[in-house]
Amino acid sequence: MLLNCPMPQLDFDMITLGHGSGGILTNKLLASGVFELLKNPLLDTHHDGAVFELSGRLAFSTDSYVISPIFFPGGNIGELAINGTVNDLAMCGAMPRYLSLSFIIEEGLTMTEFWEILVSIKAATQRAGVQIVTGDTKVVEKGKGDKIFINTSGVGQVHPQAQISLQHVKPGDKIILSNNIATHGVAIMSVREGLDFETDIVSDTVNLNEAVKHILDEFGAHIHLLRDPTRGGVATVLNEIARDSHLGINLWQRNIPVLDDVAGACELLGLDPLYVANEGVFIAIVAADVADDVVELLRQYSFCGRAAVVGEVVAQHPRQVVLTSSIGGKRVVNMLVGEQLPRIC
């Protein structure tokens, strides 16, 4: 979605410490177009927080985004921060409603960069159907931050049919991946200093809430667990699930969707795609008898075009994830050890 939101005429072209003072400059920065761009009745109260009516089972999530670089193939830190928290809420089986938005800006960020991030934030909130209702802006000295860090927190209503819980995961359940893995991580690596390589791979950052709501509408309590495998990748998240559920997980490599370019880049870089960070991908653990139908439904969404059943939950080898390779060998897949690439989200 392209938004036509030209930057307003301003008498400053970069953000300085004074813009974080809470005084005239902060007010000026917010009045420069920030409030106007993100406007909605709740944000417009300009209070220390937002007040709204909401009832029932609510989900609440937070994430700070420190991705570097802040502009990357396929997106920027602004939309990533919206999609990321929208998706964390969706993984709780919730329909995201209200988001907070908090900036930590390093002085010297240009207003052009800040505006581009804001416009992406606006577009991402529209796609996800959420509102920014409260926020905060801090500025730190040059060399005490890195251009911009963004925290978003969010509140949503849990889907009435959702019964998402580790306790519902049981042997026989199928493990679904919603789309190709490792795309986001490889896209970021391709523009990292010292690592940069030519590729057309772009981040898959996207809001997943609509697709998640759809499978909950259709399959309700048959959806046992949802997780998005961001930092640490699919391997780490599945290990956490195996550890916490005291169950085993079998993975079938041949079913795991990876774009050819991404697989090629991983091979070049010596990386296993199972450990590479994702953004627009989720793992669903579902009752075996609905698994194929869930996959079919998901594939209606362009960003889930390669959804597939990639494994199953088993009573054997509790707490272990075992991969059957494409040529039939088996190996234990552990959590990510150390750091693959810092600041991937």
Place this chain on the structure above:
Amino acid sequence: MLLNCPMPQLDFDMITLGHGSGGILTNKLLASGVFELLKNPLLDTHHDGAVFELSGRLAFSTDSYVISPIFFPGGNIGELAINGTVNDLAMCGAMPRYLSLSFIIEEGLTMTEFWEILVSIKAATQRAGVQIVTGDTKVVEKGKGDKIFINTSGVGQVHPQAQISLQHVKPGDKIILSNNIATHGVAIMSVREGLDFETDIVSDTVNLNEAVKHILDEFGAHIHLLRDPTRGGVATVLNEIARDSHLGINLWQRNIPVLDDVAGACELLGLDPLYVANEGVFIAIVAADVADDVVELLRQYSFCGRAAVVGEVVAQHPRQVVLTSSIGGKRVVNMLVGEQLPRIC
């Protein structure tokens, strides 16, 4: 409150990039005692977010804390981050319930420092009666952050009798300050590089939610507006209220409580206490006929011992704050211009 929470034995003494990987090291850091220290049934689900039942009018607020130094006279960034968001919710007339906690750590922060911050967070949540239910930990390279930044966001239930709104502010309303102003800002300045001076002044960071609940219990809809004058100080917040309400505000300097030491330090530094940041202070705008009773009630709390009526809302000079000085002169008080002291909260 002193908590007896000795740091667990660990095989690492500082935080490294790997602790932000999302993989084994992140899990190890959280399992090292962090989850145990902050434990509660909601946090213990270890999901991407927390799910709870809550109904009615809710308040939602966020703040990122970038204070420098992270340990200061009277507190540290941990309790500040809890108290700050608790207080923002209280200013909405809400009773804070659930908080999120998100760290951006610069690699090299020692585990001892991190643990001390965590223990302060724990103690502050206990004092305020709130729970940390969801969180996030990111680590950035040396020189890309400044020891630790903390975001807290929070959700609370609006007090059933609360009718806090700028629209309820009207001429004749009294303006109450809950305690001495400028204490926090001066305490931080006293330990700032290049500025440090000898003093016993300590930050007044404290949770205000109990006192706020008490005045809402007693005076309900007679409490028209609540704001905490943090960055930009009392002058800036009152200017925002005057601007947004299209009303005038009269302030009486002789009634404004300031500790002698703080007043002396301000004089030395050439600062007006009205612009200095506060933490444990709030402004209440209340119906005239309850003002004295509100003050009396507030003074029961040690941290509101010098609560006072310091001004009134008037129809004259709309959008302007006018101070009557101790010797009877009048002057217009504007918003904070520029930056008094960066990173005060």
